[in-house]
Amino acid sequence: MGAIGGEEPMQEPGSHGDRIFVSVRLRPLSEKETARNDVSDWECINDSTVIYRNNLSVSERSMYPTAYTFDRVFGTDCSTTRVYEEGAKKVALSVVSGINSSIFAYGQTSSGKTYTMSGITEYTVTDIYDYIEKHKEREFHLKFSAMEIYNESVRDLLSADTTPLRLLDDPERGTIVEKLTEATLRDWDHFKELLSVCEDQRQIGETALNEASSRSHQILRLVIESSAREFLGYDKSSSLAAVVNFVDLAGSERASQTLSAGTRLKEGCHINRSLLTLGTQGKKWACSLPRFKLTRILQSSLGGNARTAIICTMSPAHSHVEQSRNTLLFASCAKEVTTNAQVNVVMSDKALVKHLQRELTRLENELRGSGPKTVPADSSTLVREKDHQIEKLKKEVSELTQQRDLAQSQVKDLVRVLGDDKPSAEDLDRYYPKLRVRNAWDIEIHTSGAPVQPVSHGRANSVRSFGTSQYSDGDSRSSSDETLFQLPDLEENYLHTDSSRQLSVGIPNFVDGNLHQEESKERSDGNSEDLCKEVRCIEMEESGTNRYVVSNISDSSASRYQNSNMSSPMANTATSGLTMVENGDGTNQELESPLLNQKGFLIPSSEQTSQWLSEKDMFSPSFLKLRRTRSCRARLMNSWSSCWFEMMVEKNESTPPPIDFEKSFTGRPEGVQRNFLH
Numbered sequence: 001m002g003a004i005g006g007e008e009p010m011q012e013p014g015s016h017g018d019r020i021f022v023s024v025r026l027r028p029l030s031e032k033e034t035a036r037n038d039v040s041d042w043e044c045i046n047d048s049t050v051i052y053r054n055n056l057s058v059s060e061r062s063m064y065p066t067a068y069t070f071d072r073v074f075g076t077d078c079s080t081t082r083v084y085e086e087g088a089k090k091v092a093l094s095v096v097s098g099i100n101s102s103i104f105a106y107g108q109t110s111s112g113k114t115y116t117m118s119g120i121t122e123y124t125v126t127d128i129y130d131y132i133e134k135h136k137e138r139e140f141h142l143k144f145s146a147m148e149i150y151n152e153s154v155r156d157l158l159s160a161d162t163t164p165l166r167l168l169d170d171p172e173r174g175t176i177v178e179k180l181t182e183a184t185l186r187d188w189d190h191f192k193e194l195l196s197v198c199e200d201q202r203q204i205g206e207t208a209l210n211e212a213s214s215r216s217h218q219i220l221r222l223v224i225e226s227s228a229r230e231f232l233g234y235d236k237s238s239s240l241a242a243v244v245n246f247v248d249l250a251g252s253e254r255a256s257q258t259l260s261a262g263t264r265l266k267e268g269c270h271i272n273r274s275l276l277t278l279g280t281q282g283k284k285w286a287c288s289l290p291r292f293k294l295t296r297i298l299q300s301s302l303g304g305n306a307r308t309a310i311i312c313t314m315s316p317a318h319s320h321v322e323q324s325r326n327t328l329l330f331a332s333c334a335k336e337v338t339t340n341a342q343v344n345v346v347m348s349d350k351a352l353v354k355h356l357q358r359e360l361t362r363l364e365n366e367l368r369g370s371g372p373k374t375v376p377a378d379s380s381t382l383v384r385e386k387d388h389q390i391e392k393l394k395k396e397v398s399e400l401t402q403q404r405d406l407a408q409s410q411v412k413d414l415v416r417v418l419g420d421d422k423p424s425a426e427d428l429d430r431y432y433p434k435l436r437v438r439n440a441w442d443i444e445i446h447t448s449g450a451p452v453q454p455v456s457h458g459r460a461n462s463v464r465s466f467g468t469s470q471y472s473d474g475d476s477r478s479s480s481d482e483t484l485f486q487l488p489d490l491e492e493n494y495l496h497t498d499s500s501r502q503l504s505v506g507i508p509n510f511v512d513g514n515l516h517q518e519e520s521k522e523r524s525d526g527n528s529e530d531l532c533k534e535v536r537c538i539e540m541e542e543s544g545t546n547r548y549v550v551s552n553i554s555d556s557s558a559s560r561y562q563n564s565n566m567s568s569p570m571a572n573t574a575t576s577g578l579t580m581v582e583n584g585d586g587t588n589q590e591l592e593s594p595l596l597n598q599k600g601f602l603i604p605s606s607e608q609t610s611q612w613l614s615e616k617d618m619f620s621p622s623f624l625k626l627r628r629t630r631s632c633r634a635r636l637m638n639s640w641s642s643c644w645f646e647m648m649v650e651k652n653e654s655t656p657p658p659i660d661f662e663k664s665f666t667g668r669p670e671g672v673q674r675n676f677l678h
């Protein structure tokens, strides 16, 4: 929450460890408000605290604070120059040092956003030109663009073409507005000319509170590139490039308050949704993908590489008390958002090429160092080497198959010799699926084959289940022909252990040893509470999908094994794909297991494997959610920040307008075709 009651120390804009600089501006009562004898409820008692003057009722006192503290507050008699100097200048002018910056105006309709922002934009550009004038040692290039977002459509305010613009996501540069006009600024006059074009182009409409209400979000953007003159043309020359955004947000008011209906009401919904997402996403930007164009375009200003200042404007009138409180709440939330501004150094093409060449050489050396000592001269040598390896592995496979067959027949003989009180040969076949299955690749990786461990009986009807991750790869490696049993000490472990009718199962990890280990560790490390949470998440979100995993995880609950002498499956969860139920009669019944061949060998057929858990599934969001307990928990923990925003949205949208007071919408003036870019 924001600072209420003045406990927090104030910060200078731009020098406060990248927290958003938040200020509040109170405008004077308007003529309309004075005419209807509205009274002023709010007062700035010092530079940082605004208080509610009226006496609160007993019930209100428990709900609302009377004093709100921000980085700066500006009273009704404050000039826009002062608001700029103390609330925006430092942040805005970061741009000349290569640091991105954004200035936002937020508040209900007619609270003074446009009034404040137009002043701040002009003062900033004046100061930028002053700075350029004083820094002749650098060469500056200024590019200006302007857009509005109206009902989730992005429009170019410097073009007469009203076709909505598309947003593209660039991994390096973030969200880009396709085909947005970018005018190279010649001088101050050129800038003023472009500003007036934007004003003409912007969507305005009349609401009950403001005859010329801006119904869209407007973003004016100035890109400043600069290079040191003395290095111009040399390799070591480098440029700074940064962007400053001036954002005049559409009114944040409730629909009922502006007596909106029809178009205005629809606008209101879009406006509110995008504004509230702005707040939510600013809070935990990394956790949620941007849903609205406003937040996509401005994402770097809300928790990214930018310095940001927000000026919240409000009317002091008693009739707007609810909206004013909402504005102050938004301002308080904004204070919690941190950004991570950095100087953006742009290298010259030559320097970039050199840098990339160096990087390439470094990576090549690294590869050589980490690979085999003798790097094959060409690809045919490499292919020959691989062929040789394959031949070797095939030979190993065939030798191991023979060993397996031999061991199998020895076991059968032994069973026969031991008589009828021992398990039959058919029984053995039944147990084979539970033996460790290995293929040649796995053998190569796991050189020390662990003996098959006997597992003591669990309680009747207890469920054993195993993770499925190793089946995520449906490639040829999982073909049954290449699948082998490893049978060390089988007779000893199986035949001489009276109670062990179950054998521990280890299935090779076909996916990724590291992932597998990490996940196993994560599971074993987690306490039972974590596991319970995980199960809850999965049951809520994943029912019907990945049944194997669900049963596996459910079964991992520590409590389930408390009174059982069966070893906890937590150690096994990531090693097998079988889910076994131990019936009361001591036999095992497979629940949801993958395909078994006649001998009971595990065959993750390509079709089934992909359907069951393909590699794609492994990395799908739903799978990751299942595997990573903490992501579920994080989702739960983060949800608080969006609560009030979403509640507000719902409230706003469900508020029916009492009367249709919508007045005619003037829209964008026809025929605005000024040739202003030259």
Ligand SMILES: Nc1ncnc2c1ncn2[C@@H]1O[C@H](COP(=O)(O)OP(=O)(O)OP(=O)(O)O)[C@@H](O)[C@H]1O
Pocket (backbone or CB within 6 Å): 026, 027, 028, 030, 107, 108, 109, 110, 111, 112, 113, 114, 115, 116, 210, 212, 213, 214, 215, 249, 250, 251, 313
């Ligand atoms: N600080 C101020 N001092 C004097 N007049 C102001 C101040 N702030 C705003 N006004 C006046 O209040 C009226 C509404 O202001 P403005 O259009 O800037 O509001 P807004 O918040 O941008 O509204 P909307 O969201 O509907 O566009 C304008 O006539 C403006 O001149």
